[in-house]
Amino acid sequence: MLKFLRVKTDIKSIIDEKVEEKYSLLGGRGLIASILNDEIDPTCHALGPGNKLIICGGLLNGTPAPASGRLSVGGKSPLTGTIKEANAGGIAAKMLAKLGIKAIIVENQPADKTWFILRVCKNKAELLPADKYLGLNNYALTKQLREDFGEKTGIISIGRAGEYGYRNSSVQVTDMDGYPTRAAGRGGLGAVMGSKGLKAIVLDPAGNVEAEYADKENFMAANKNFIKAVLENPTTGKVMPALGTASLVNICNVMGWLPTHNYSDGRWDKAENISAERMVEIQSTRGGSQGHACHPGCVIRCSNIYNDETGEHLTSALEYETISLNGSNCGIASLDTIARIDRMCDDFGLDTMETGCTIAVCMEAGKIPFGDEAGAISLIQEMIDGTEFGKLLGQGTEVTGKKLGVKRIPTVKGQSMAGYDPRALKGTGVTYATSPMGADHTAGNAPTRNMSKESYDKEGKVELSTKMQVLFALFDCLGLCIFAAACTADPKNLAFLCEMMAAKFGGEWDANRIMGLGQQTVALEKKFNQAAGFTDKDDKLPDFMYTETLPSTGTVFDIADEELRKAIPFGALNQ
Amino acid sequence: MSENIRKNSNLIGLCFKSYITPIETIEGFAIGKKCLCEVAVNTTLGIFILKLFNQNMESIGLIAVNGQIASEDRILLEGDQVDIYGFMIGG
The missing domain is CATH 1.10.569.10 (Aldehyde Ferredoxin Oxidoreductase Protein, subunit A, domain 2)
Structure with a gap:
């Protein structure tokens, strides 16, 4: 059974917390959206004690599902003032699963402005002074941490940009070679981590918690089919590994x-x-x-x-x-x-x-x-x-x-x-305008399937963006790379994913239920933003995108505000 | 490939690059690598693509000639650079 690790930075305590039932079928971006709605005041200062930093894997983290090792990092963004989830590759997500951790929730701020690192081992988590590491940037920091705690240690860290509170700062994660190259880059979450006095999280590789399944045999069978689908897709199977x-x-x-x-x-x-x-x-x-x-x-x-x-x-x-x-x-x-x-x-x-x-x-x-x-x-x-x-x-x-x-x-x-x-790729322009995250392609990049000059038309782009925003939110909830979503254009491949969910968690899973995870996530994010003071008027592109013709295509962004308001039409879910 | 050294005047030379593997063997082909091939004079882009990809056509997201989006009725010319791209899923 996975647990929450709640880190109270003001009193330097760490609590192992049983995961409430309501969070059991939430992961990654969806879990972050739910916890932030439940636990923080959306009007809080993003770099103040009221914000929380949440780090977690997705629902399929710890399983052999393909590309399921994405690490989600979330909180209120100091860059946008909105809710924010950014995810990265690296070795940390899988290590969290092996350590039996569903999420790390970091809250409050140290009153004495001290800095620390969080070390998580198999049966123990502790806060250690960070004096030795403060001021180091990520390459030197992770090298030193691996020397101190072991070469196979997984590290989630911030460089000096996060220490400085820069609103463009990232949270970096070590890759399989030990380099801090994987970034949860968007939204300034490095500054949120820094505001908690947290320089790094050091994950011990000796975790041995195995994923639980309702039906492991069925999971493996469906997973095999899904992997095959990902590899047979020309883009994910051939182009991505080559180029x-x-x-x-x-x-x-x-x-x-x-x-x-x-x-x-x-x-x-x-x-x-x-x-x-x-x-x-x-x-x-x-x-x-x-x-x-x-x-x-x-x-x-x-x-x-x-x-x-x-x-x-x-x-x-x-x-x-x-x-x-x-x-x-x-x-x-x-x-x-x-x-x-x-x-x-x-x-x-x-x-x-x-x-x-x-x-x-x-x-x-x-x-x-x-x-x-x-x-x-x-x-x-x-x-x-x-x-x-x-x-x-x-x-x-x-x-x-x-x-x-x-x-x-x-x-x-x-x-x-x-x-x-967005004047040429208008579906993505709709996503930039309406995503709860600000201008973010990973919230729903939306090229048409067959690209041609017709791609520049505005027709159907609101619907396409909505579909992609839900699909990508789903994959962010599962902890899967959004590239793996490409094969789900074929419904039979989405069905494999549904079979995997049924075999992992039990119950009946069909396309409506699984896509509901994505819908619910975006709805929760919209709810947070509304409470933070955002309205429909914030859902638009900068003026020059409407007035200045893009020379390469001869187009402007011409999707009217009232059309944009039709994107993500399920804010009323408000769960 | 220059017209000057071409032995068969009924053929023209193209530079070809593809992100999709063609069903017909092309010498030196690799994903994203430019290679040379010959087609008959007056071959349209559509005929060329159909010959190379046949049942694999749905994998193609974008076709460009000399860096510009091209239509299938375009007649290919000596020295054209034909680029075939797959469906874009975003970076």
Whole structure:
């Protein structure tokens, strides 16, 4: 039986807590939404004692379900003021399951402003002083922690960005090589962790709790079918292991929705230089590789290792979002420079996406020119050094853009957009506008199945976004990578997932019931946001997306507010 | 591949890259790797794609020629770069 580990940072106590029945069929993002609604005042200050940081796996964590090792991190976001869940790969989620932990709930704040690490072993959890680790960034921190607690230790940590309270700070998780490369990046949850005085969570690898099943044999049979479906999907079975998410660079460029020069265009004549194909060429000369799993048990293996010019590891998982937002969006055509930015962000603990957009608005403001690689790195260095301007940048794209007088700020609810211009990819534009998380592609990226010029039409995009928001919320609840959702376009593959749920938890599971998990999650998130003061008026894109034609496609975002209000039509569930 | 060295004047040379594995063997093919192939003069993009992918057509999300979205009735020309992409699931 899994338990909650409740950490009261004000009195330095840790409580093993039995999981209430109402949470038994909730996991990942859905569990976070439910606990936050139950336990915190939505109007609380995100960096105050009233907020809580919740870290958990999904409902299928600890099972051999494919790509089921995503770690969800949640709380009220200091960046958006909304509810926030960000999830990452790495080794921590599976370790939590082996340690018998459904969720870690971190609450209050140490009155004496002391810092600590939380060490979790098989039969013991303890808070230890963090004096030795304070001020270290993630690479040095995790190296030291592994030296102190064992090489196979799993680590969830923040760099100095989280210590500083930067609203663009991430929570990093160690990967299978021990590097802190997996990021729950969005929404500034690193600052929430820092506000609790929590520098790192150290997970002992000796856990031995096995997953429980209503019918293990049936689970394994259905799981085998689901794995087969994931591997037979051409994208998740072939393209992702060969080229990773960077394969999107050329696709997005052809479609004209590749963010370029602070979203002033959607096609870039230098896109090939930052493509997956170029990355593979580079890897062939200096080492590094494609086809890595970002967490144990992932069969999609879209991660990669990118080495520097001397053949030494520079970063892992140089991903599309990082590449597009720090590459084309900043006019930077060098994968080496983008990889260096990625390394700096992982180390210091910054969301690479927010960082790329923040650099681009600085370029738009004339602080540095588009394409200035050294200038981009110097801006990140300012954040690391904690200069006055660096502190401004650490508040994210919207605050920075407003301070610099930029009119074209690509944010929704304070969070920067992802690597898809919504004037061309309108379904994703609906998601940016209406998701409870702010502009977040992982809340429901919504390309049409067959991409063509008809993709630019607005027809059907509200419905498509709604469908994808529910589907992705479901996968975030299960703790599965959203890429595994691709095969569920075929109902028979969704049925395998239903069989897995029935065999794991018992009872009857059909498409309506399983999708209900996603609906319920988004409804709970909407409920939280409403109580925090958000209304329909917040569900819109920045003005320039409605008025400024995207040159690559000749389109604007033309979905009216009243149409956007039809997205996610189940707020009334309010459970 | 240049027209100058082509032995059969009824054929043209294309540069081809695909994220979907074709059913017909193409020498040197790998996911995302550019390779060269020859087709008959006046071949349309639609005919070319059908020949390479046949029952696998539903896997194709996007077809581009020279970096632009292309329609199936486009006549292929010497030196065209044909790119076949799968369905995008987002990064």
